[in-house]
Structure formats: C-alpha cells, structure tokens
Amino acid sequence: MSSFTKASSSTSCSEEDTEQLRKGPWTLEEDSLLTRYVARHGEGHWNLLAKHAGLRRTGKSCRLRWLNYLKPDVKRGNLTPEEQFLILELHCKWGNRWSKIAQELPGRTDNEIKNYWRTRVQKQARHLKIDANSAAFRNVIRCSWMPRLLQMMKASSTLPQQVAGLGQQNSDSEQCASSCVSSSESMNNMSKISEFAEYQTSSSGITDNNEYNTVAKDCYYVDNSSCYGMETINLPSTSAVGDFMTADCHMADNNWVNDGFADGIWSMGELWELPLKGNL
DNA sequence: AAGAACCCCAACCGCTGAGAG
C-alpha cells in the first residue's frame, strides 16, 4: 500500500497539496472522525464534511469509505448462494449496473458486487476462453451455474426465507416474507427446478422446454411484486430465471459445460460440490 | 521452507449527469 501514500511523500506536486490531502488506507483515527461526524450531521456534502471533520481527504474518498466500509448496515463476509444467484440474475438483466444491482442486495455494496463479478465470474469466462459479455457465457451461467446455485439454496433449505428477504430495502421484510409463496409450495417448485437442472445437465443438448419454462416462472418469483418491495422487478417476463429456461442453450459442445466449466466453477468455491444428480 | 502465482478487495481515477448560479 506504500504507493498509496505517494501524496504525502512526493515532492513533485505542490507542497501544499501533499500537505493537505491524504491517500491510501484509512487509519482508525480517520475512520473514527468520519463515523462521528456522520453520526452527528448525517451523510452528504462530502467535500464540506471532509473539511469540517478535519479529514485531510477528498470528499470522494470520504464518501467511498463511508458507503463501502463504515456504514453500519454494510454486510461483511462471503456472498450467500442466494445473493450470488441474484447477482447473476440481475446482471443478465441489467449488465454492469453495479449500483442498481447492489440496491437489490441489502447490505452489499456496488464495489463488492463488482469485485465478485470480476474475480469470480469473469475468471470462469477467461478459463473457458469466451467473452464474459457474450451470449454464450450468459447461457453457461443460466444453464449451468444458476441451477447449481438453486440446488445449493435448496440443500440449505433457506430459499423461501432468504429469497423473500433478498431485495428488501426497508423494514417491511416480515410482511414481504409472509406474502411470498408458502414454504411448501416453494419447495415443490424448487423440486421442479431441480428436475430441470437434472434434465438440462443430463441431456446431450439443451433445448427450449415450455414445461420447464413454466415451472421456472412459477418457481422463484411467485408474487414477486410483493417480494421485491419498492422497486419491483418484472421478473416473470424479463428475468434471467425465465430466460435461462427459455434461452437457446444449445452449446457447440455441451460437454464442455459439464466438464471443463464445471471444474472451473467448482475450483472457485464450494458451489459445485453439490452433486448435480440425486440429493434432490 | 521459499519463491512464484494467484486471489481478494480497498481505494483510486476518470467520466457523466444533475443542479445551482
């Protein structure tokens, strides 16, 4: 991190600038100053905040530090399968709109999601030697990765509660959860989705399948308008969940999805440790 | 045990859009 401190050590810039502005990692003291100032005066007006709080930082830097690290509701730790699923889903829908995606994952920052995408997801694209933004890679995600995540979600038996919780942006989460599909119904749908996962990974060629498409639409986002709270996502018509069932999942050689890709994915986490067949 | 390679993520940068004057 020493390079980050160049502002305080460089002599090429004006002495005044190097005196006044700090860069690089935040110290505990700076964190404390920022936290106390925000607690007292609230967020916003970052440039003024930086000045009045006695921080020798840019407003930009203060804002970033607060939003990505210091803010009390920032979640730490690994992304859950549900969160990963939602990221994949929403990225299919919105592309690199990290901030927008982050809004659907309470407690997660756009930076974190962006990092996840770049370090985990794009890595797989590189391994497969395909463009991460290509339709082919999106199909891989939809046809192989997302079903695996669904299996994990089912395996941990947390889907109904967690999916209901995801996308919550305010305190009405309980109401939302209760308005979502019942646990038994959801799990019934989950088994159908698992059937689909088994179907699509065991068949030599993945094709459109209206039955499974219907299942998919019924599955995750039953009454999604109530599940997604403020900013409703019109998932049934446009979601990647629907799409991944209807997507043209023909692969030039489907085996590479089940072999090479699977290996690569598993190596990045425990996702693929779940047996694809059985245990459904 | 040590060096290399890889991974993660905090923090930076440049760009853009909105709003005020």
Add this chain to the structure above:
DNA sequence: CCTCTCAGCGGTTGGGGTTCT
C-alpha cells in the same frame, strides 16, 4: 444557454494474504 461544482457510477490498480510448486 453556459459554466461550474458536486455526487455518484463503473473501470482499474496494486498491496497483502493465501495457495501452489
């Protein structure tokens, strides 16, 4: 309108930690 400032967004970087050889 035009210019300026600021907040916010997405892309990129690089240090530190971890895993591999």
